[in-house]
Amino acid sequence: DRERVQEILETAAQRSNRIGVEAMGILDAYGIPTPEGAIVETPEAAQEAAESISGDVVMKIVSPDILHKSDIGGVKVGVSEDGVRDAFEDLITRAKNYQPDAQILGVQVQEMVDLETGTETILGMNRDPQFGPLLLFGLGGIFVEVLEDTTVRVAPVSQREATEMLGEIDSAPLLRGARGREPVDEPALIESIQRLSQLVTDFPAILELDINPLVASPEGVQAVDSRLTVD
Ligand code: ADP
Ligand code: MG
Structure with missing residues (x-):
């Protein structure tokens, strides 16, 4: 609230x-x-x-x-x-x-969060002078800069846009259960994207925000680390 x-x-x-x-x-x-x-x-x-x-x-x-x-x-x-x-x-x-x-x-x-069954994703926001709040979603953890597997939308995002974000990163198969892994809880991930979208829409004073990692697992998601900058 x-x-x-x-x-x-x-x-x-x-x-x-x-x-x-x-x-x-x-x-x-x-x-x-x-x-x-x-x-x-x-x-x-x-x-x-x-x-x-x-x-x-x-x-x-x-x-x-x-x-x-x-x-x-x-x-x-x-x-x-x-x-x-x-x-x-x-x-x-x-x-x-x-x-x-x-x-x-x-x-x-x-x-401790189980990183065997969970996958580290990143969910973030920064404000673009032209487009406004940009939401970023992708593969997370400490290799995020190296892998650069991310996608961006302008907030606020609809459920459909949030779903698209999840589907369009290269690592989407990893989240959906490649190599015999159990698929992660996609609805929970989509909901988190929308909730972050709401948060940054409600609070313009948040200039940028990163949740890295947001661990996605078959049981749901957990924001393990966050940092932000305020006005
Ligand atoms: P920072 O990004 O500032 O270095 P993090 O809190 O993201 O710090 O921790 C770095 C890495 O440590 C995470 O990407 C993750 O791999 C691991 N880690 C952090 N917290 C947990 C946790 N609660 N359970 C399991 N692994 C964790
Ligand atoms: Mg971190």
């Missing part, structure tokens, strides 16, 4: 106009599912957060000054419960080494 998004954006924008996972709640507010997670400020709180999530966790540095987290070793996948405290300290150290005056909001402790 709009009010919740407004609130989250205002809080985040007070710190910086570049915003990372601290604003993931805006996706949730618009019905784009996110994995269970929390942003914590101490090793003890990280431990508690990890204990409340079943299985191993992913831990990430949260800083408006570090929006490409893996570039500085700021993402740790598959952390077991007894590794959480050390991982917390290590993430903070890495961030400070990278940029001593970086504003550090904490560490995100997040549920």
